[in-house]
Structures are given as structure tokens and as C-alpha cells.
Amino acid sequence: MMENANHWQTVNHRLMARTLAECAYEGIISPRRVYGDQYELDTGQHRYRFRARRTPWDFLWIRPHPILRDGYPVSDAIQLVLDCREALAMSDITLGNFIEELNNTLAGDLLRQQNLANQTASQLLDLPPARLEALLDGHPKVLANRGRLGWGMDDLHRYSPEAGQPVVPRWLAAHRATGLRVFGQPTPEQCLTASERQELAPWLDSGDWQLVPVHPWQWQHHIQPQYAAMLQAGNLVDLGSRGSRYLPQQSIRTLSNVDEPTACDLKLSLTILNTSCYRGIPPEPMALAPALSRWLSATASTDPFLSATGLTVQQELGGVHLPQPHQQQVDGTPYRYREMLGAVWRESLASKPAAGEQGWIFAVLMQTDAAGTPLVAEIIRRSGWSVEDWLTRLFDRVTLPLYHLLCCYGIGLVAHGQNLGVIFRHFRPERVVLKDFHGDLRLVEGDLPGRAGVPESLTLALPRLPPAHLLHDLYTGHLVTGLRFLSPLLEDHLGYPERDFYRLLHDRLQQYQREHPQLATRFAQFDLLSPAMARVCLNRVRFRIGYGDDASRPTPTLGPDLPNPLHPRNHHTMEICHE
Template sequence: MDPLTDHLTPATMARAHRALVAKAVAEYAHERLLAPQPDGDGRWRLDLGPATYAFAARRHPLEHWVVDPTSIRRTVDGTERPVDAQDFVVDAHTLLGIPDHLLALYVEEVASTLASAAWKLTHHRLSSADLVHASHQEVEAAMTEGHPGFVACNGRIGFGVDDFARYAPETGADVRLHWLAVRRDEARLSLAAGLTEEEHYRAELGDDGLAALEKRLRDLGLDPADHLYLPVHPWQWTNRIAITFAPDVARGALVHLGEVEGAHRAQQSIRTFFPVDHPERSYVKVALAIQNMGFVRGLSPAYMEATPAINDWVAALVDDDEELCSLGFTVLREHAAIGWTGDAYHRLPVASAHRKMVAALWRESPVPRLAEGERLATMAALLHRDADGVPYVAELVAASGLPADAWVATYLRAYLRPLVHCLLAHDLAFMPHGENLVMVLRDHVPVRMVMKDIGEEVAVVSDRPLPAAVERIRSVVGPDLAALAIHTDVMDGFLRHLGAILSGAGLLADHAFWALVRDCIAGHAADHPGLAGAAATYDLLRPAFAHSCLNRLQLRNTLQMVDLADQADSLVFAGTLANPAARP
């Protein structure tokens, strides 16, 4: 058997199909695209034309469904048929509302998600108990679910099976980035305040690495002073830059300098790399022109030009806030960004994804900030289950020796309280999903959080004064919409999944979990009477909030879910959700 496809077996794929159909039923029902009907004794029925799906499920607050994959039975015109995730989309596509011209692409993204799931089922060996003691990067590579809400969450359209083996985060493979020299007069390197170009490159390449790139340029008869250095994904160089920008390579505007010593490892976001050989150095985020979960994963030079200034401003705000400092909440600054714009696509009168293919940024590493006895793990791990269905969070709670309610209260103080404070005190909203936070664990308890991906996913939701360089992040919306930074992004986007896992594991009942969430928000209000006006304006403990839907975004346009320049205007709603943390 071909080792690149040894995971594609009938038994493994059948298991992947069932898991993905269970997730699809759960998330599409959560978003009110589908309406399963009760069928007695905890069973449900979903009629989709000639196809009928019967299954067992539990329901939790926020209309959260937990569907048992092994219980699903599919019949077509009364005859039992295999459970198949692609056929499920075919059966449901009228209700899902996918445009006809994008339906095949969505089904292809489902196929790629299934392939990834089958690979993980075949090759992942670490149990949740193992991960309690695993390193940051071992935990990162062990994640199986992708995004907890999106159904087609591992699309990666453009990767071949060999590319998957080399570059997918779940393989944990070491990757050596390629480096280009780009003409200085056609590029822009933006740096954090107080950082010089030479300091930046020496810090990220080392003296030997920088000298090696300079020598390669000189050997080609080129002057290093005329160039800037830009890291690229190996796939991007081979499949896009050397082809799509062939005229620019030929004229010497893009000079391929090859690899530099030092392995990197892809993070869950697939285009962000951690420097495993030099963990004190920065993450590197590169453009990657594959279609994945509603976007071509490029980086815009124009959009990123202000990224270091924005990160400086956010970091200074966080560092100067007494409450945030007391909680240990910090951000990882994106302190350098580079984009090349010398191509013909930038001279066209219309924007396109082609303008986002030659760019990169650097983000601080959390490793130098660790104190004795602390370790790191992605917050996405709290929703992880191993191949036997054992939740990682349950193993963490057990290893900590704390009662589940005390563990969760500590976690919420580290995660939820600083986000509430940022909104109420500064009108500042992050995108705090699991992959965007790194947990700092002590004795197996998350004691503080480190926020990342600041440049693309932070917003000031009011007309408060901002420096001119930071104005890009202003997104003035009404208080109800601004409160969705907590209601949707935290409660619905993450905590509803975590609460259901804790309940299913017998660790904490739903009402007890959401009471802790309410206590966390109310406790912040009690400690900050000076913010009573803001607390009343945003009213995070209101009875209900708008139901903002993620899959509806992707189903509406699988090529570009939202306009990054106006994300609020791109939202899709489906009525309201009862707030499980509301005042009694």
C-alpha cells in the first residue's frame, strides 16, 4: 500500500464519515438550518427528501447538540444506506442554501476534511492522558477536530497527498521555509517601534543565517543593500510564486535563496510556523494560496502594513492595564511584516487574491515568558478528544487534583474575565477562539492566557480616540452587536462546546458550568464599579442575544466568508439564543 494513502481504508473512512455527519447534524441544527424531530427515548429523526437520518443525541444550552456517531442510521426510500458525509451534503443541500456554482467546491472541502480525519485516526497515537504531559508542539500536532463549529474545516484545496504529509499540522513534520530576496523598491518592511531592520533579521535568522543569505546574493552579483528578505512556504514557492510570478523571477525582482538552517513546524492555522530549533525566535506566518475554510490563505501587503503599529498599541494598552496585569493576560505582538507589491496584479484596477501571495509576518514566541513550573498548550486542546473519545480536559482536571468547579473557575478567570474587561474598559474586542489563545498551565490548570493573531482579528468597537496608524481596527457598531465579542465568540463559539464535554464526562452539570460563567462576569462587575455604565450598556448577562452563524457564512460563499475590511457587515443571523449565563 502507498504509505501516503494507507489511511484511506473502508473501515477508517466509515468512522470518519460518521463523525463528520454527527458534527454536521449538530452544527447545522444549532444554526437552525436543519430541524431534527424527536423520535422517542433520546432519539431524533431528520427527513431530507427521500433520505432519512435517525440518531441518538443530547441537547445542551445554546441549542448545542451532541450526536452519537455510532447511532446514525441513514435510509433512502426505506432502504438502509451507508452513512456518508458527502451524500449528507447532497441530501441537505437545498436546506443548506449553498449556491449551485459553489456546491461542488464545498463537497470537495468535505472530502478533504474526511481525508484529514482518516489520517489522524490512523496515525495519531497519543492519548488524552499522554497529552497532559506532552510538549506544546506535541499537543499542537495532536489536535483532531479542526474548528469546533465549521463542518468543512480542513479543506486545503490545492495540497496533494504528498503536500499533506509534508506540511499538514497534524503530521508534526519539520519544515524548512524558503527565503526570497525581494527588491527593496518594490517591497515594504514594517517594524515595531524601536526595532531596526538589522536587529529584526539577526534575531530571526541568527548571524550565520543572515550571513548565508547575504553571501548567496553576492554570489549572484547582487547587492544585499538593494534587497529585503522574505520567508515563503515551500509549497507556495513551487506551486505559485515560480509560476504565477514567473516574469518577476526572471527579471530578478524575486530571487530564490533557498533554505536557512532551522526547522519550523506548522501550527493548527497551517500557514503559521513555530521555530522548533530556536523556540525563542518568532513564529513566522506566510502566505499560502490554498483554499481552506472559506478563504484563500493569503496575506495582504496593504492590510499588513499597519500590523506592527496596531500590535504595539494593543500590547501597550494591555501592559498598562492593572486588571489585565493582575490576571497575567498578555498578547503576542506581530512585530514585523513584509509584503512585496512589484507584480502586475498590483497594477490592475481591481483587487484579487493574487495580491496576497508574497508576504509574511513575524509574531513573538510565548516561550521566553514562561516561569519555572509553567508549560504551554493551545486552548483548542480543551475541546479535544482522543481516538477513544476521552476528553483532554477531563484528564487535565484529574491530574490537577482540583474539583471540576474550582478548575473551571480558575480557567474562566484566566480566559473570560480579561476579555470582558477589554470590552468594558477599552471597547476592545478580540477573536478569542481556541486556536487564537495559548494557555499557560501550572499544575495542569490554565492560570493565564496569551492572545495571538492581533493584526487581523482585533477591533475597537467605539469612536474612542485612536492613533492614526491604528485607525484601521476601528469598527463602530451598536452595543448589542459589540457584545457578540463575548456572546458569540466566547460563549457560543467555545464555551458551549466545553460545557457539553464537561457535562458528558460527568464532571460538571450544564447549570453549574453556566453559573460559573455568570459568576465570572458578575464578579468582574462587582470589582469594577467604575465600569458599571459600560456593563449596563453591553449587558452581557441579558436574557438572549443574536444568533450569529459561522457555517451559514461559509455555505453562502465558500471562497470568501467575510470581507476582512468590514467583518461586522458580513455576519449572518438566525434569530436569538437564550443566554445560559443570564441573570436568574
């Protein structure tokens, strides 16, 4: 019981630190520096005191020490939110729902903390990547990053990544006359044993039927009641649970094959509200995904820079979507009802490393063990390289290829810690791996994408946005959501100052620009080195829009401008903040 109580205090303290840090970063609250590394937040009724340092991102990196409320140590994350309710400016209805999300987050993090206990950074890196992914923190920017509205405790212990329990999909046979849409080349046979393929041959070999995998939770809670008419009519047939076992990835609805790790991943609709939206699968991105990933993969092999840096794509092999026929007749129906039954087959990250290589999602580099030791520190130690040499390779093989896609092709994609993979050779960054970008990939306005070789079918179908919007797909998606949390770990644990981290990245970007003078106008168009950048906020959105239904997914909002750590003018400011 004492150990459980300690874990409960730990997860509450972590959520309190994230709440203070992210709400301050988004400009919602304003803690003030009292002296040294002591900061104080006056909520009106209570005063919170904590230790932190301000990073180059105008972000408070909170030290792992007790947080005081009116002078007394406290570990109650939800009380902190209640104390800050005036600044958060949520309605009582929104606040009540948000408290439910926070309690769910604490419950999931408690389970994760119990599984993480007593495992060192070195031991964690020796786990199979799918097992390690189950122990990661989740989106670091989102306060309720395990909110999962719709799940109870049984669901948490059965289907969450942190539970580490294999899931066996339910399989349906859908007749083409149901309105089923098929994209690319779905490969259900990859997910079944030889005997099951033989048993299901009449369905697999028929041109009139398509096998559709369904998450068992989705089957129980949504498919059986909402698709009952089809099931009763016999044009949607339940084939039962069968095939390979899968572990949920951090995104929950995407599953890794346990029995054959190099086989394809499955992404399945899951109508729960988590982080920012319901986790169904919309059909529109699926329609483009196979052709888009084929083109990007081919481009990566023929473009001289991308080929040299080894950019790799986890291709979308195919997908299926079956609309609910009555909901399809309601133009403004909540978007979750349009995304209830869909599946995607995608190449796995485990299929990409060669012999002697390791493949992890980028979020592994932002993770610590239970004692607070970063996994990235152990990776660098095993590489045998200096921090600066290792970071130089990381920037050259991960950040610069993303920048090249933007400047050379006018492509913006949101590459955060969970949909960006990194292949290491002897623990040294070797190449970046892109996945699950199809719903967020956009093209810049104008004729650049077409002139750069993006096929006309894609230039006509993909969203077109001004350069500033696409710049933030890279800046906010990769730098703010990834590097912002990596650089302080290297300073705290390896003594590599954050100011040197961003000076080095600045130098690598300038070196790239010198080597590609033909893109000079694009560098000005996508100005990654400007003195200030827009500050894109996620938590503000939830506080503002609440939890009501909508016909479309929510979009981020903006906070105060952000001093860009990549601009030389801000390097002096970094040194002052560091002191």
C-alpha cells in the same frame, strides 16, 4: 486494512455528527426529538436517526453511537449532505465545490486519526505542544475545516499539521525598489544558523535589500510564475531553502520553530482556500500590528486588572509584503492576488511559560483522544483541584480579561480556540495569551477608546463598529466557538452539569461587575447577560456565496436568535432540556 476501514468510518461519523449539529445550530435543518435522547431528521427522501441531547446553546450534542439512515447504520458524510441538499439551498456549482472540500477534509482527518490512534489523553498532554497541536480537530464550527482547495495528497502528507513533517522555508532577497513594504522590525536572522547569517550577511546588512521567507508550496505554485518578471530582472533573488525547521500550526500558514521552540513563529502566505477564505497575508493589518501589539502588551502590564490576571501578548515583531505589480493595478482584483507574498514574525507561545508552567492553545481544552476521553479531564485531574475551582480560575484568568478589554477600552477581538493561548501552572489556569488578533481587532464607535488610552494613531486607523458588533467578537469568538464545546465534555466525562457551568460563569461576570462599578454604563452597552443574542453563522456563508472570486474576504451571516445561557431566565430552560 481493517484498521484503516475503522478509521474511515470514524472520520465519516464525526463529520456526519458535526454536519447535523452545526446545520441544526445555524437553523438550516430541523431535527425533531422523537423520545428520550432519540432525534430524527426527515430530509424528504430519507430519515436519519441519532442520539443527542440539547445543550444550553440550543445545540445538539450528538452521542458517539451509530447514525441510522432509513433504519440502517451509515458512515457516509457526503451522502448526508446530498440528502440534505434542499435544506442547504446550494446551487449545484456550489455543492460540487463543497463536496471537494468535504473529501479533502475527510482525507486530512483520516491522516490525523491514524496518528491519534492508541494515544491516551495523558500521553497526548506529554507531547511537545507543537506536536500536540498537529493532532487537534480543527475549527469545530466549520463543516469542511480541512477543505484546503489547491492541495493534493502529496501536499497533505508534506505540509499539513496532521502530517507532522517539518518545513524549511525558501528565502528570497527583495530589493526595496520592488514596492516592498516593511513593517516593524522583521528578524530573519532569528530563523538562520550562524553560518547562514554569515553567508547571507551582504543581504542582511544591506539597507537596500530585505530577506523574505516563503512557504515552499507557495514558492512552487505561485511565487515562481507570478513574480517571474522580478526574478528575471534580478530585483527579487532566490536564496534557496535554508534555516530552521518549522512545524505547521492548526492555521497551516503559521509555523512553529522545531529547532528552537522559543524562537519566533513565522506566518507565511499560503494561497489555498481553507475554512472561510484564502490564506494569504493582507498588508493592511500588518501595518498596524507591531505598534498595536506593543501597546496592548504595555497596557496589560499597567492596567491593574489585566496585570493581576496576567494577560499576555504574543507580539508581532515585524512583517513584509511584496505586491504583484500587475495585480496592484487592478482595483477589483480577487483579494487572493493581493496577498500572495507576505510574512510575519511573531513571538511564540513556547516563549511565554516560566519554569513549572505549561502553555497550550485553548483548542486543547476541547480535544479528546481516540477513545473519546477529553484532554481537559486529564488536565483537571493533574491539577488536583475540583472541577468548580478549576473552572473558576479559567473564567477569571481567560474570559474576564477579554471582557475587561471590551468594557474598559472598547476593544473587540475574535479569540477562538486557535488564537487564544492559556498558560497553566501545575495544570491550573494561570493567564491568557493573545495572538494573531490584528486583522480582527476593532474599536467601538464613539470616544471610549481614546478616553481609555488607546493611542490616536490606532483609533484613527482601526475599524469602528457599534457595540453590538464588538460584543459578538467576544461572545461568538470565545463563548460560542470555545465554551460551547468545552462545557458538554465536562458534563459527560466529569459529571459537572452544563447548567452549573454557565451559572458559574454568570456569577463570575457579576462579581467582576460589582468590583468595577465605574464601568456600569459599559456593562449596559456591552450586554453579555441579555436574554437572547444574535446567532452568527459561518457555514451559511459558504452555502450562500459559493466559491467565486471576490475583491474582499467573506463575512458571517445571522441565523435565528440564540437563547443566552448566561441569562438567569434561561437556567430553568437548561434544567428542562437536561432532563
